[in-house]
């Protein structure tokens with residue numbers, strides 16, 4: 001009798017095991033972030049188990065789609081990470097950047113080079129088929145940014161879920177996202193408004209270890225005379241000349257990390273030590289006394305960068321989230337508010 005029960009239990013276990021394995025993303029680095037996620041009030045309502053019952057396959061769906069797209073075009077990984085940042089920087093992580101109507105954030109000049117909207121639409125369509133009216137676009141974008149990071153060679157982190165989608169998106173507010181011409185004081189101020197500190201600023205800027213920039217974002221560095229009409233001394237002269245050659249048109253692209261453009265590593269920081277930062281905001285992190293010690297620490301400690309990047313990305317994903325029954329909605333189509 002006892003033997004029979006053992007067999008039944010063993011059989012049930014084997015039935016369930018492959019199932020639960022399929023629900024976890026295939027590629028993950030289980031290194032745990034060192035500190036707890038931010039404790040901003042609204043973010044307290046987020047939970048990694050939020051969709052455990054209502055949409056258990058969510059993360060597997062997101063992972064499969066992001067994986068397939070990146071296989072075809074690896075440049076989509078940095079674009080999705082940036083899209084998530086631009087979402088969270090304006091009205092919090094509420095998918096306001098995805099709304100596609102006249103005068104929305106997405107239509108603003110500052111959003112011109114944002115990409116990845118079609119990937120999010122494709123994930124949303126699949127998620128709606130499997131779990132109708134359950135998962136927000138803000139959560140999908142957050143999970144996609146996490147998976148894009150892993151697939152680019154970055155760290156894994158658990159994504160807390162439960163964000164609602166906002167109903168407001170204003171193009172004028174898209175200009176709140178830093179464009180690369182700011183000084184450090186204003187960057188610190190912008191991040192502070194989001195509940196992010198100087199460590200988050202320097203660590204999250206490390207996302208520029210992959211991806212690219214349009215030449216229009218750095219054009220001002222080509223004509224950067226200071227008081228004595230000498231060139232900007234904070235950029236390596238050979239690097240500057242090479243950028244000029246690559247930037248015949250403002251619509252051309254250049255890599256954000258000149259040494260290892262497709263590898264998620266600390267070269268972004270070691271570049272800054274060699275005056276090889278692309279954006280002037282990148283390079284300024286190494287000349288301002290409030291941020292330069294952090295740049296040097298991250299440049300020499302890869303493990304510190306990956307573990308803190310995971311922590312700071314969770315904080316970014318928690319910025320001013322809409323939670324609870326009364327706030328926001330679960331959009332049916334990420335491009336439009338529900339009617």
Ligand code: HEM
Nearest residue numbers: 078079082085113178179180204207211212213214217281
């Ligand atoms: C600290 C302030 C920041 C500034 C001033 C800034 C500025 C920029 C600029 C100007 C570009 C190039 C846009 C273009 O002309 O095509 C860019 C690209 C990018 N940014 Fe940032 N950014 C900042 C923070 C962040 C953060 C916090 C993240 C994510 C955690 C991020 C992720 C990216 C990525 C991955 C790209 C490459 C996008 C692609 O290849 O499509 N940035 N950023």
Ligand SMILES: *[C@@H]1O[C@H](CO)[C@@H](O)[C@H](O)[C@H]1NC(C)=O
Nearest residue numbers: 181182183184185186187189
């Ligand atoms: C930084 O930029 C802001 C906004 O453009 C400006 O008001 C401020 O004076 C600048 N600060 C420094 C130290 O240059």
Ligand SMILES: *[C@@H]1O[C@H](CO)[C@@H](O)[C@H](O)[C@H]1NC(C)=O
Nearest residue numbers: 226227228229230231232233
């Ligand atoms: C301009 O650059 C020169 C050479 O790098 C430097 O010595 C000088 O202090 C700078 N002047 C100003 C006003 O920043």
Ligand SMILES: *[C@@H]1O[C@H](CO)[C@@H](O)[C@H](O)[C@H]1NC(C)=O
Nearest residue numbers: 029030031155302303306307
């Ligand atoms: C996971 O992260 C740790 C620490 O960042 C790193 O040492 C390890 O190689 C990573 N493993 C994988 C499979 O990426």
